[in-house]
Amino acid sequence: MMELKTLMAKYNSFVLTEKQNADADFSGFAKTKSMYNYMVMKHKKLRFLKALWDCNKYWHEVKPKYIISTGAAFSLPMYIVGKLHRSKLIYIETRAKVYTPTRTGKQVSKFCDKLIVQWPEMLEVYGSKAEYYGILA
């Protein structure tokens, strides 16, 4: 996500991040908010519902026109909420995987507006919807 700083500098941006993410410093680029650490909740359905609830609350605070993520954590609930409110969804599959899809990627690819992959190999994995423009590195 740090590689997207240029985008954040150009447009009015908001960053939703995991609390324990020590590396994330977007100060000067975007308003940042840390989400609850959902992993402390053992009950998966409750955890997902809480994440949906929180994401929905956050969506109303920000009303984003576009949602961009490289996946994992609460990105799936955020994309679901965004879809319901007609935000445009750009999903970037992580650069950490080369040959097989992530769980978030499999889900989000079904309904996102743009699907970007970071390795050419992933074009075959995701089929015609996927687009490749290099890697965020």
Next chain:
Amino acid sequence: MIFATLGTQKFQFLRMLKMIDELVSDGTIEEPVVAQIGYTDYKTDNYKCLSIIPEQEFQKYVAEASVIITHSGSGALFSSIKQGKKIIAVARLKKYNEMVDDHQTELVKKLTSEGYIIDGTASLREAWNQLDSFTPRKYDFLNTIVEVISNWIDNDLI
């Protein structure tokens, strides 16, 4: 100086630190080693261990190191490739409880086959022995994602 890094995952990654220890003990690694070990509990007299360090300090160690030995996290890998370093990557494996799955093997496999890094997952010693004859491929990745997204937004193409 050799810089080793395990990232900030909650999972222990003793295997890599032990492999380094062996190479220091028997004199294969002669230069001093500094290791950023995150949440892994490990103590050794053979090299300096730091838990988690700020990004700037991390980049400084990468810049000063002659060789980087790293878990196969994309952050550590790409920043080291960017700095043109000789890199040995060790993938965290599920069977040793080093990660929830084996996804780190994908990036090691890809970057090794393209000549950016050396794969040390099976044996750090074998990887170390390849170092002298290894010239890392320069950072040459296509990187136009931000431009493309910017164009979509500016021209309302989504």
